[in-house]
Amino acid sequence: xxxxxxxxxxxxxTGTLPTQLGxxxxxxxxxxxxxxxxxxxPTQLGxxxxLATGFNLTMNKLCSDVPTEVEALSSGLAAGEFLINEGNDxxxxxxxxxPDVYTCSPSPAPTVMPTYxxxxxxxxxxDGTCTTCAIGRYRFNNDTIYSKxxxxxxxxxxxxxxxxxxxxxxxxxxxxxxxxxxKTSSDDRASCTDCWP
Numbered sequence: 001x002x003x004x005x006x007x008x009x010x011x012x013x014t015g016t017l018p019t020q021l022g023x024x025x026x027x028x029x030x031x032x033x034x035x036x037x038x039x040x041x042p043t044q045l046g047x048x049x050x051l052a053t054g055f056n057l058t059m060n061k062l063c064s065d066v067p068t069e070v071e072a073l074s075s076g077l078a079a080g081e082f083l084i085n086e087g088n089d090x091x092x093x094x095x096x097x098x099p100d101v102y103t104c105s106p107s108p109a110p111t112v113m114p115t116y117x118x119x120x121x122x123x124x125x126x127d128g129t130c131t132t133c134a135i136g137r138y139r140f141n142n143d144t145i146y147s148k149x150x151x152x153x154x155x156x157x158x159x160x161x162x163x164x165x166x167x168x169x170x171x172x173x174x175x176x177x178x179x180x181x182x183k184t185s186s187d188d189r190a191s192c193t194d195c196w197p
Contacts, residue, residue: 005029005054013037017057022047029054033083038098040064041084046072053077059087063097066090117141120174123159132172133159136189140174162189 005028006021013035021030022044030045031054038061046069048055055073066084074082084090089097095104118130120141125131133139137159162168166176167185179185179192186193 005031005051007031008035009056010034016040017042017045017062019044021045024048026051028052029056031056032060033057033087034059036061038062038101039094041066041070041090043067043069046070048073049076051077054081054083056081056083057088058083058085061098062088062090063092063094064090121172133168135171136168136186137161138168138173138176167192 005026006024007029009031010033013032015037016039017032017037019042022042026048027050030048030051033056037057041057041062041064046067051073055077062084070084093102093104095102118124118139118141121139122130122132122141123139139159162176162185165179165185167179167189168176169190176189182195183192184195185191
């Protein structure tokens with residue numbers, strides 16, 4: 001059992017810090033500064049709660065974020081005795097700091113934006129997909145008629161009921177058909193019926 005501490009400064013040590021160091025019963029210090037240690041600081045080092053006089057990992061090639069468990073050790077040490085940042089690349093992914101040793105995960109594919117403009121006879125649903133107009137409804141999506149401001153308004157999210165006196169018997173229409181003379185459209189605009197006198 002090691003009672004006082006571990007002092008391995010300036011020994012050209014390489015590799016990663018062993019996670020087992022967190023199981024060592026240290027009462028005073030752990031110092032590994034000025035070596036060539038690389039990789040992330042193991043979370044297990046946060047178990048060294050009894051350290052009283054020093055924790056020093058400066059001047060190595062350590063990378064990644066400092067585990068909160070290890071950062072908590074600083075509260076039990078005197079000012080200036082918790083030293084880890086200088087000479088390391090903490091806060092940077094190890095794959096960027098040590099590309100010969102670590103491989104970065106590929107970046108996720110960019111999010112595909114939904115279609116901004118649907119074809120005639122369709123409207124943009126809330127999930128960004130174009131949805132075909134129902135029977136009795138229409139939609140004319142003409143870029144030259146409607147401004148960008150209009151595109152962002154409510155009419156973009158639905159189809160319009162055919163005006164009175166017109167109808168549609170098919171889905172996905174960009175215009176409505178006029179009823180014959182003496183006829184008017186039904187309430188659902190799916191057909192024409194005789195006009196009432």
